[in-house]
Amino acid sequence: MSHIEARILTKKEVAQDIFKLSLFCPEIASTVIPGQFVHIECGKDKKFILRRPFSVHRQINEDVFEILFQVVGKGTKSLAEVEVDSCLDIIGPLGNGFKIPDDCKNVLLVAGGIGVAPLVFLAEKLFLSKISFNVLIGCANCQKVVRFPLKDEMTGKIYFSTDDGSLGSKGNAADLLLNHLRKNEKPDRIFACGPEPMLKAVTSIATRNGISCFLSLEERMACGIGACLSCVCKTKSGNKRVCVDGPVFNAFDILWE
């Protein structure tokens, strides 16, 4: 875990209000695993005082990693305005990350909206581990769709759905999942990330189909390192902190409110 200044190498608006930053930061890039996140000071100016958590989107090499984020409020707005070559104050890598069991052969990744961010990193790791996978992505509309940068040689297929049907099938990620399970071989495990209603729906589908399922959760965070207890979620084994006990949890352990 480092607290460090990371230089911004590139910045790009990859879809409507969705930005990608690549950061030079060997301390984090060399050790991070998929599902982990970084805690970023989004404005030096102290108009907002707390950091904001973002998943690591891709590990480019030992020195560089990327984040992908959507502008939703003042912190992300300010982050979208940073300049290339300036530095960000970052703490990371944080959290537990996605665990891929050895006997996993066939995996399904399910993303809702910006939930795609950590799954790209995971897909790349799956590819390296020669585990086959498919990707289901639900988005609001085609303008919000982020390219899922699979290398050509990757085995995974990507399926899209949009709420308005402007790309892929019409519907949300859960619809897409239902449909996919109907037509395809049952995966060994589902990894999902996205808004809470979608995660709930995915969990219940996984339950009904008896598929192991892991979710990356989001909660508002202050410290990001387990001290403030702001980010708890209820689980079968009591309150857990999303920042250190998660953000990835076994879906069947979560007690939804």
Next chain:
Amino acid sequence: MSHIEARILTKKEVAQDIFKLSLFCPEIASTVIPGQFVHIECGKDKKFILRRPFSVHRQINEDVFEILFQVVGKGTKSLAEVEVDSCLDIIGPLGNGFKIPDDCKNVLLVAGGIGVAPLVFLAEKLFLSKISFNVLIGCANCQKVVRFPLKDEMTGKIYFSTDDGSLGSKGNAADLLLNHLRKNEKPDRIFACGPEPMLKAVTSIATRNGISCFLSLEERMACGIGACLSCVCKTKSGNKRVCVDGPVFNAFDILWE
């Protein structure tokens, strides 16, 4: 009086921690008179919420004016970091300005430190009005000295003093004034701007020598337009607001605390 966005045309560090900005702002540049000031939002980020007042340093033409400022705290620090071509949110022109009576023939300008800012504009007006003048400038040291950009054809002479003797005579602006009055013809009027102790000293010298004397005062300001009553000074005719009743006052009216 306008509330307007002014584009920054140039920015320059003209002396240690002293910056000059030129601003494109016809509304203000075309109407401002020497001694008036502008009220500037120094950071869009709201980390500090109040504007900061700065004298107009020069009227370049009908469209452009300059300010000259010293970095002393967070507002001026942030202002020193603005980028050329970005815009500043400005209210102005504010305040009464220096009055030059018609029978004025020979004027003395006395500046302490950054107090030089409004006097350059005044000097240029005096030159255009064909009124002869001299300038006395006291500074901390030679690194803090700002060039007083008199046109070659201008009649005025400039004398410097520094606290450490690194430029001109050793001493402060009041010493310089005493010395000057001893050797030269008595001016019709003194215009002075600088820190309070210096203004007090100048006032007492002017009093003893029976010279009319006008001062540009500084007080912390919130509104800048006469509403909040934060910027008052005591005068023989009661409390006056530096922002609208001043910033220029007859030195003999001021009741120093």
Next chain:
Amino acid sequence: MEPSLSVDIAGIKMKNPVMTASGTFGSGVEYSDFVDLSKLGAIVTKGVTLNERLGNPTPRIYETPCGMLNSIGLQNKGVEAFIREDLKFLEKFDVPVIVNIAGSTIEEYTRVAERLSEESMVKGLELNISCPNVKDGGLAFGASVKSAVKVTSAVRKTTRLPLIVKLSPNVGNIVDIAKGVEDVGADAVSLINTLIGMAIDINSFEPQLANVFGGLSGPAVKPIAVAMVWQVSQAVDIPVIGMGGIINAEDALEFFLVGAKAIAVGTANFIYPEATIKIINGLREFLKKSDFKNISDIINKVKV
């Protein structure tokens, strides 16, 4: 159809629920270059006392994180000069004028109230019993239920004008005080006044304000103000005027949602002289966008 912003606060009819906060808008004249005063819900003038007051020594303000301290100390020219000059100027505008009044004794409050009640221009009185900036400026009155009730009922007897009591946040029991003044005839309460604060210059070791203490205002205090407005609006039946850190329409909406029937804009005027107008327009836009017909549709509609 344009949504309706008009409200009636204790009989004062306002085009919209956006007022100016006392002491931050002068008497209106200072802002008339930036704001068409007739477009405001109401103008609340700066605090007026019986006789002229010079206020506190300078420095009188200091900026703090997302806020400011002030210790103006009720500088004003006294009620007669106020009527002669400030009220006179406001005659040409079509906007209700509410006069904020302060005093050192109950008698001073009642005399000022009586005098202002003779002026047809005055549409309401706001009783400042919460100024933290002068030893005798009313904070004492606002600090306990007993004294707040005493000054309110005394003023109530001298005027038929709508009477707004401005509450102090520097108390443990703002709800009790609100109920107390309601019981003795206050037509509305307004809150919050400033919070007692202090700042030190670590180079000179001197307080940043000549008066040592000052009143904290601005965005920093907004969460405190919203909480108090919510607590008070649940407890009283008279209208609540909310203020404290309102910079934009979004901020104002928080106050309406927790029960404010009108809001006042203070420190924001210093930052953006047109803040009041921007807030009025922003509220109209919000209602339109969300298909509300009337500002009252959102008042007290927080889901708790």
Next chain:
Amino acid sequence: MEPSLSVDIAGIKMKNPVMTASGTFGSGVEYSDFVDLSKLGAIVTKGVTLNERLGNPTPRIYETPCGMLNSIGLQNKGVEAFIREDLKFLEKFDVPVIVNIAGSTIEEYTRVAERLSEESMVKGLELNISCPNVKDGGLAFGASVKSAVKVTSAVRKTTRLPLIVKLSPNVGNIVDIAKGVEDVGADAVSLINTLIGMAIDINSFEPQLANVFGGLSGPAVKPIAVAMVWQVSQAVDIPVIGMGGIINAEDALEFFLVGAKAIAVGTANFIYPEATIKIINGLREFLKKSDFKNISDIINKVKV
């Protein structure tokens, strides 16, 4: 010569006057990657109750202008697990541990205090009678002189450990409360806890916190905290521990100048995990630069 930062707070010897604020530093373990815990003046742990508490539902925090609201609600694993796990971990560091305790009843306070007094690792107790986030979490105790005195004297009888009482700013008479707890044996007071606040999501009309109210902390509250520390430190003879919005050494200096003998760092830890260490270094630099030999040379030295 290096200036001396060491202080003695009610018999607790500290290398420097920089403590952690309860609830913002976990039990220390969470920060041990960033901070050498042995370098701190003292660690004040998060609030401990007799039995495990689950705390409030989420969202538990919300950011406000230059501040934050929290409604954690005293989540903790209870005093036995705390002793077993957290205290155990802290054994390997050379730093005084002060345990913040809370309860719903006086009996709960005394039982927790009694139990902790058996542990040699515990160098002091901080009585949280000011948590605004649980109905029964002590705010009731901190709201009046009478109840503050009652719980303080009860705990006093059960422990010989240095007893710090943490005061609420949500009162009109913090000075009276401070004097009251001093009279019944408090060895020090610490202030301020958080201010009651609220924020509304104007899109969903819901409060930003599931618990509706939260406690405001961070730079926004600093001027309020400085004013209260000054008022209290003039009124009591026991040491005052100052906190509220301290981000850097300059902020800390304001508190020392108005009479704090030590300070605590809260919200700043979330922003910069090394904030405490930076503040300690900053204080040392300041003393050196200004030729002070001892931190006590600046305590209570504001020129008023």
